[in-house]
Amino acid sequence: MKKSYKFFFHAEGFNNFNAGLLICILFIFTALTLAAQETDKSVSASSELILQISTLPEAKLGFSHSIRFPVLQGESALTQGNNLKLNFTGEISPVSLNGIVRTVFTPVAFLEFQAGIRLGTGWNIVLFGSDVYGNGFNLEANPGKADGKPFDALLWKAHFGGTFQFDYAAVAPGDWNHVVMQTYHEINYNGNTRAKNNEAWFFEADSGENRNGFNYYGNLLIGYQMPIFLNTVAFLMEMDLYLYDTPGRSVWGDDMIRWKFSNVLIFTVTEKMDIALITQFRTARNFTSFDWKEKHFTQRVLNTSNPYGFEFYRVAAAVTYKL
Numbered sequence: 001m002k003k004s005y006k007f008f009f010h011a012e013g014f015n016n017f018n019a020g021l022l023i024c025i026l027f028i029f030t031a032l033t034l035a036a037q038e039t040d041k042s043v044s045a046s047s048e049l050i051l052q053i054s055t056l057p058e059a060k061l062g063f064s065h066s067i068r069f070p071v072l073q074g075e076s077a078l079t080q081g082n083n084l085k086l087n088f089t090g091e092i093s094p095v096s097l098n099g100i101v102r103t104v105f106t107p108v109a110f111l112e113f114q115a116g117i118r119l120g121t122g123w124n125i126v127l128f129g130s131d132v133y134g135n136g137f138n139l140e141a142n143p144g145k146a147d148g149k150p151f152d153a154l155l156w157k158a159h160f161g162g163t164f165q166f167d168y169a170a171v172a173p174g175d176w177n178h179v180v181m182q183t184y185h186e187i188n189y190n191g192n193t194r195a196k197n198n199e200a201w202f203f204e205a206d207s208g209e210n211r212n213g214f215n216y217y218g219n220l221l222i223g224y225q226m227p228i229f230l231n232t233v234a235f236l237m238e239m240d241l242y243l244y245d246t247p248g249r250s251v252w253g254d255d256m257i258r259w260k261f262s263n264v265l266i267f268t269v270t271e272k273m274d275i276a277l278i279t280q281f282r283t284a285r286n287f288t289s290f291d292w293k294e295k296h297f298t299q300r301v302l303n304t305s306n307p308y309g310f311e312f313y314r315v316a317a318a319v320t321y322k323l
Contacts, residue, residue, distance in 0.1 A: 042070065043067065043068065043069050043070075044067075044068045045065070045066065045067045045068070046065075046066050046068075046322065046323075047063070047064065047065045047066070047322075047323040048063075048064050048320055048321060048322045048323060049061070049062070049063055049064075049320070049321045049323065050062040050063075050064060050318060050319070050320050050321075051318070051319045052316065052317070052318045052319075053316070053317055054314045054315060054316035054317070055314045055315045055316075056205070056314050057127050057128070057130065057132050057205060058093065058094075058204070058205050059093060059094060060091055060092070060093040060096075061091070061092055061093075062089055062090065062091040062092075063089065063090050064087060064088070064089040065087070065088050065089075066085055066086065066087045066088075067085070067086045068083050068084070068085045069083060069084045069085075069086075070082070070083050071083055071084045071105070072107060077109065077170065078108050078109045078110070079108060079109070081106065081109055082106055082107060082108065083105075083106050084103065084104070084105050084106075085103065085104045085105075085106075086101075086102075086103050087100075087101070087102040087103070087104070087116075088100070088101055089101075089102070091120075093134070093204060094125055094127070094132065094134075095122050095123055095124065095125055095132055095133065095134025095135070095204060095205060096120055096121070096122040096123075096134045096135075096155075096203070096204050097120055097121055097122070098118055098119070098120035099118070099119050099120065100116060100117070100118045100119075101116055101117055102114060102115070102116030103115055103116065109170070110164060110165055110166055111162070111163070111164055111165075112162065112163040112165070113160075113161070113162050113163075114159075114160070114161055114162070114163070114186075115158075115159065115160045115161075116158070116159055117156065117157065117158045117159075118156060118157045118158075119154060119155075119156050120154075120155045120156070120203075121135065121151050121153065121154060121155060122134025122135030122136075122150075122151075122153075122155060122202075122203060122204065123135055123150035123151065124136060124146050124148070124150070131145070131146070132205050133146035133202040133205060133208065134202070134203065134204055134205065135148050135149075135150065135151075135152070135153060135155070135201075135202060135203065136148025136149075136201065136202050137194075137195070137199055137200065137201050137202075138200040138201060138202055138208035138209070138296070138297070139200075139296075140296040140298060140299065143294070143295060143296035143297070143299075144208065144293075144296075146202050146208070148194075148201075148202075152194065153192050153193050153194040153195070153201075154192075154193040155191070155192050155193075155201075155203050156190075156191050156193070157188055157189065157190050157191070158188065158189050159186045159187065159188035159189075159217075160186060160187055160188075161184060161185055161186025161187070161188075161217075162184070162185060162186075163182060163183070163184045164182070164183050165180070165181065165182040165183075166180065166181045166182075167179070167180050168180070175226075175227040176226065176227070178224065178225035178226070179223075179224055180221070180222070180223050180224070180225060180234075181220075181221070181222050181223075182220075182221045183218070183219065183220045183221070184218065184219050185216075185217070185218040186216070186217050186218070187214060187215070187216055187243075188214070188215050188216075188217060189212075189213065189214050189215070190210055190211075190212065190213065190215060191212045192210070192212060195211070195212050197212070198211060198246055198247075199211065199212075200297070200298075207297070208297070209254070209297050211242070211244060211246065212244075213242065213243065213244030214243040214244060215240060215241065215242055215243055215244075216239075216240060216241045216243055217238070217239070217240045218238070218239050218240075219236060219237060219238040219239070220236070220237045221234050221235070221236045221237075221264075222234065222235050223235065223264065228268075229267055229268060229269075230265065230266075230267055231266045231267060231268040231274070232264065232265070232266035233264070233265060234263075234264040234265075234266075235261075235262070235263060235264070236260075236261070236262040236263075236264050236278075237259070237260070237261055237262075238259065238260040238261075238262070239257050239258065239259050239260075240257070240258050241255075241256075241257050241258070242254060242255070248298075250302070251300075251301060251302060252285070252287075252297055252298055252299070252300045252301065252302055253285040253300075253302040253307060256285065256302075256307065256308075257283075258282070258283060259282060259283040260280055260281070260282045260283075260313065261280070261281045261282070262278050262279065262280045262281075263278070263279045264276060264277075264278050265277045265278075271322075272321055272322040272323075273319065273320065273321050273322070274319075274320045275317060275318070275319050275320075276317065276318040276319075276320070277315070277316075277317050278315070278316045278317070278318070279315050280312075280313040280314050280315070280316065281310065281311065281312055281313055282310075282311060282313040283308050283309065283310055283311075284308070284309040284310065284311045285300075285302055285307060285308070285309065286302070286303040286306050286307055286308065286309045287300045287301055287302060287303055288301045288302070288303050289301060
């Protein structure tokens, strides 16, 4: 497969933070131990700049540096590319600042395991007369409005996941035979160091329905890669689900799977620059009250006879420049 696709202090929550951090450290330490056993082989490094924009009031600029170690490599096509990759990323958006450390271990050509942690913080701005929230609580007394000060919380996420991938060109070699499939699944823990149990918070201009707790995320990508300017055409399906148990959450549909469906076009502009253009639709919850937007999300009532709606989400672009 040619490419891999990845598509912003209070005492409460620190036990979970330490547990998630420990899992990531153990994974990284184990992988580094494997890498150290093969110091006679070459180690490669790469860096890139990533600019993300969309039709929503959001934008993000990131710098990413990766170090790749050959690990447990064999002679067969399935093992000759085995490696461990360490990735360090810094991101800034108009309402957030993040640092991300991720390690990806490839023990066989069609399988990857990864673990990582993101540490960030946020602030709020007014853009074109509208509030854009990067940080703050979503209180029932003031629904949809962020209650918080700039940099007053550490917003973090620890994750562990795995990817299965297949490229038809591995079976039938050829530049025009890259019919690809990739599916990724992870368990993550999202946290806000100021939040107590069941307190909702904003991050990076989202809907403000985040809570400290475990979540599941998965995706499936099916695409075709070509040796031309239009490098990739793909369909991407994503799902995520809150795994924590909030009292009464089924009333407003907090226990429902959230789906996104995307058309992905990737253009190879130069050897160093790619542009991805993504058109996204998503499921939405249908509520019984016509004024549901004015209510706090925990005070909305799901239309159980027709719980799912479908709506246009955004058009997004990501420009990647290899340094």
